[in-house]
Amino acid sequence: MSLTVLMNAGPWLPVPPQGYGGIENVVATLVPELRKAGVRVVLATVGPSTLEADEYIRPLTEPRFSSIAAPYNQSSGIAHAHMQAVVAYLRDNPGIDLVHDHLEVVGPAVLSAMGEAAPPTLQTLHWDLGKHADFYSAFDGYGRIGFAAVSQSQLDRAPAALRAQTLGVVPLAVPPHQALDIERGEHAIVLARITRDKGQDVAARVCLRAGVPLILAGPVAGVNDPEELNRRVADGDTALASHPDVRFYFDHVAPLIDDDRVRWVGGVSGTAKERLLQSARLMLTPNQWAEPGATGVVEALARGVPVVGTPRGVLPALVEHGVTGFLAEEEDGLVHCVQSIDSIDPQACRAAAAPWQPQEMARQYIELYEKLLAGAQAPPRRSVQSGSARPQDEPLTTAEESSC
Known part of the structure; x- marks a missing residue:
C-alpha cells in the first residue's frame, strides 16, 4: 500500500x-x-x-x-x-x-x-x-x-x-526463532528485567521450595553484567545505587542467589538467550502487576516451553491452565504448579503460540x-479575541470586571 x-x-x-x-x-x-x-x-x-x-x-x-x-x-x-x-x-x-x-x-x-x-x-x-x-x-x-x-x-x-x-x-x-539442537534441561527461567513488578524474588523462593534450579536473565536498571553492577555500586555510583530496581535487587533478590540453585546471568540476547530459553524446563512469570502484553510468554510457548505464572493481566489469555502451563495466585500454589510442570505437552505449547x-x-x-x-478530524478551534487568550464565548468574572 x-x-x-x-x-x-x-x-x-x-x-x-x-x-x-x-x-x-x-x-x-x-x-x-x-x-x-x-x-x-x-x-x-x-x-x-x-x-x-x-x-x-x-x-x-x-x-x-x-x-x-x-x-x-x-x-x-x-x-x-x-x-x-x-x-x-x-x-x-x-x-x-x-x-x-x-x-x-x-x-x-x-x-x-x-x-x-x-x-x-x-x-x-x-x-x-x-x-x-x-x-x-x-x-x-x-x-x-x-x-x-x-x-x-x-x-x-x-x-x-x-x-x-x-x-x-x-x-x-514474536519473530520466528531458529530451533537449536538442545536437550531440555532442568532449570526454570525468568526472562525479564529485574524489578518488583516481575516478581524475581517470588520466583526464587518458589524454585527453592520446589527443588528446581532457577536462572534469572535480564538487566537491573539497564546494567546487563552482574560484575559491573556490583563494582559500580561498591565504587560509590550513588545514582545507580538509588535506582528502585537496584534497591529491589539487593534487598530482595540478591540474598536468594547462591550461584547454584538460583543464578542471575545478567542480560542475554541472540544465541545465548535462545540456548537458555530452548533448554528451559519451564518459564516462570510470577507477575505482581497486570502485564498487558507479555511477549516473553509467547516466546516460551513458541519454543514448547510451558509457563507458570500468576493469573494477572494478559496471562490468563495466553496460558491455558493445565494445557500450556499453570496459573496460581499464591506462592504455595506456584510451588505445586512448578512440581507438576512435566505433565504439560510441549507440542500443545507450540500450537497455542501459532496465532501470534x-x-x-x-x-x-x-x-x-x-x-x-x-x-481523522481536524481539532476544533475556538475563536480568540485579538490581544487576549480568552475564547470569545467565555464571560468575564466579577473580579475581572472590577479591574477593567
Whole structure:
C-alpha cells in the first residue's frame, strides 16, 4: 500500500534492543512486515539502532534507558528532546501520512499540541493503564489521535475516555526463532528485567521450595553484567545505587542467589538467550502487576516451553491452565504448579503460540491505520479575541470586571 508512517520508538533503547527491550522488540518485529506490505517507514529511535528502515530520526546518540526511573527533574528532558526532533521532522516533511507512536504520555501530548500540523497518530498502549490516569482519563485526541491496546484485559481496565478512543486490540507477535539442537534441561527461567513488578524474588523462593534450579536473565536498571553492577555500586555510583530496581535487587533478590540453585546471568540476547530459553524446563512469570502484553510468554510457548505464572493481566489469555502451563495466585500454589510442570505437552505449547505471527500483527495495524485516516478530524478551534487568550464565548468574572 502507498503509505508513509513515522514509527516513534522513543529514546530509551535501540531497535532491535540488545537483550531486554519489550517495546523495542515489538517495533523490530512489526517494521519489517509493514515494509513487506509496501508501507514506507521512517524510524524515530536512538543512535545504535540497526533495524532496516526507509529513513531515520536519531535525536540522541546513546540509549537513555538507565535514566528512565531517575527523578523527574533529572529525566523529563530526555523524552522531550526526542520529541522536539520528531516535531521538527514532521514540519519539514509533510509527506508523512501517519505517526505510529510508542512513547507513553509525551508522544500523544506533544503531537496533540501540534494540532493540524501533525499527521493523524496511532499510539500503541504498552503499559498498565492504571498508570498516568490523570493524563489518559482526560486526554481527547479529537479523532486525530487514536489508540491501540495490546490485549483485551488491558483495554478492560482503561479509563472510559481512553476506551472510547481505542480503535482496536492488536496482540503482540514474536519473530520466528531458529530451533537449536538442545536437550531440555532442568532449570526454570525468568526472562525479564529485574524489578518488583516481575516478581524475581517470588520466583526464587518458589524454585527453592520446589527443588528446581532457577536462572534469572535480564538487566537491573539497564546494567546487563552482574560484575559491573556490583563494582559500580561498591565504587560509590550513588545514582545507580538509588535506582528502585537496584534497591529491589539487593534487598530482595540478591540474598536468594547462591550461584547454584538460583543464578542471575545478567542480560542475554541472540544465541545465548535462545540456548537458555530452548533448554528451559519451564518459564516462570510470577507477575505482581497486570502485564498487558507479555511477549516473553509467547516466546516460551513458541519454543514448547510451558509457563507458570500468576493469573494477572494478559496471562490468563495466553496460558491455558493445565494445557500450556499453570496459573496460581499464591506462592504455595506456584510451588505445586512448578512440581507438576512435566505433565504439560510441549507440542500443545507450540500450537497455542501459532496465532501470534508478525505478518498478522502488521495486517491488523494496517487496518487500524486505514481506519484512523478515514475518520481523522481536524481539532476544533475556538475563536480568540485579538490581544487576549480568552475564547470569545467565555464571560468575564466579577473580579475581572472590577479591574477593567
